Amino acid sequence: MIPPILQVDGYGKHFQLHEQNKLIPSSHNVSFTVRTGELTALIGPTGAGKSSVLKGIYRTYLPSAGRILYRDVAGHELDLALASEHQILELRRREIGFVTQFLHCLPRQTTLDVVAQPLLGLGVPREEAKQSAAELLSAMKLPERLWSVSPATFSGGERQRVNLARGFIARPRLLLLDEPTASLDPATAECVIGLIEGLKSEGTAMLAIFHHPETTRRLADQVVELAPPPAVEELLKEIA
């Protein structure tokens, strides 16, 4: 059997707020695997630290505990919790994508440029990158009249499609999805679900948090339930 692309082992994250002298527990002792061409879904109540798992893998958060073993395109395994900043930047550029609920972009960039950006970062010529962006946006049924304006004025559903297109365009090997269908109307959500199925069949490994249990049921090959982290006092004992 092919080894998993991602193996998370006892991941934990807490925040140490110096100013208030507080410790905020977030994720606690999370373990799971993600396989190529499969989708692993994280479920659990609000505050169980689902997003913090995704951010820890992407290293937007520095993990407090555990190992995040990632197998790269060359078959080498590395612990993302310990990898150098340059290694992480390179993986973000070439292999690991992240689609959040929110689209961050500059109000002066056109939608086509926003979507094409990851390809430009890989050195794809501008025209070619824009062509791919256009193909993806039309597959996602985003009206062509919107392509040359900034997504800043778009509706939630339109904006989320742009966000997903940007996450998909470079065909990452591992895609992290944080409630990608949360703000979408049923028809658009259906279109996004179709795209996710398409990516899966192309071999993309995905780790996702979905708003609706129904979406999880339809898309997930594995479901991992997270429990809320222990109280601060418990956590302190463990750390000490």
Next chain:
Amino acid sequence: MNKILEVRGLSKIYGPGCPQCLESTGPEVDTNLCPHCGSVVAIHDVSFDLFEGEILGVMGESGSGKSTVVKALYFDQAPSGGEAIFYDSDRQHDLFSLNAAQQRWLRNHRFGMVYQNPNLGLNFNISAGGNIAERLLMSDLMDYGAIRERAKALLARTEVLLSRVDDLPKNFSGGMQQRVQIAKALATRPPLLFLDEVTTGLDLSVQARILDLILEIQQELKTAMVVVTHDLGVIRLLAGRAIVMKYGRVIETGLTDQILEDPQHAYTQRLVASAL
């Protein structure tokens, strides 16, 4: 990806210095002024790596020593200690053991600098085109026609009106002066560029266009940059990695999004929490 710059233990002390300088200054004691001898420890033990085509942000409040770092690397000020290796294709230069002529050569050919104050980067007594020509002449381009063409191309790239090539920079707006500085810094297509608070004090629309220009240039030319700024927005927009300085010391280093979303040091947490 290859390393272009390696800085290790960079220090700069203004004043006589004494054995107690280092323990009496820094973020723990909230000062960079040594109470024993009155020396200012501008920076101490600053180390970082910069890779080809990468933008590194250096952030901190005034007095943190962030500008001193780039001034030392650009040979504006000699450091008190430490070393820096510049990897230039197949050659490597130990920056602070070079003689003055060698340092000048690197400055003119391989490095570029854009200062917050255009007075430092531009000669206000010669035209915008002349400023660029000056740098091209120092880098051995001698043909008048070729120099003028290249100067015009650079100014066009940085969106300076060509009708103003022969005007004096002192008659330009602040934003325009920064564009001329950027054009001048890029004249020799340097692989390494230092930017010291380049958009500070400019109005927002001008800031945005200058920052866009810097990003475009970085994508087109793959120039590695060290960007010094106190502005978290500038760091977020430009830099993939950042270091945070306080009272002359590096207190935190990390990926830009990590520093902004999960800052580790008490000071960085306060800095991020005070963003507008």
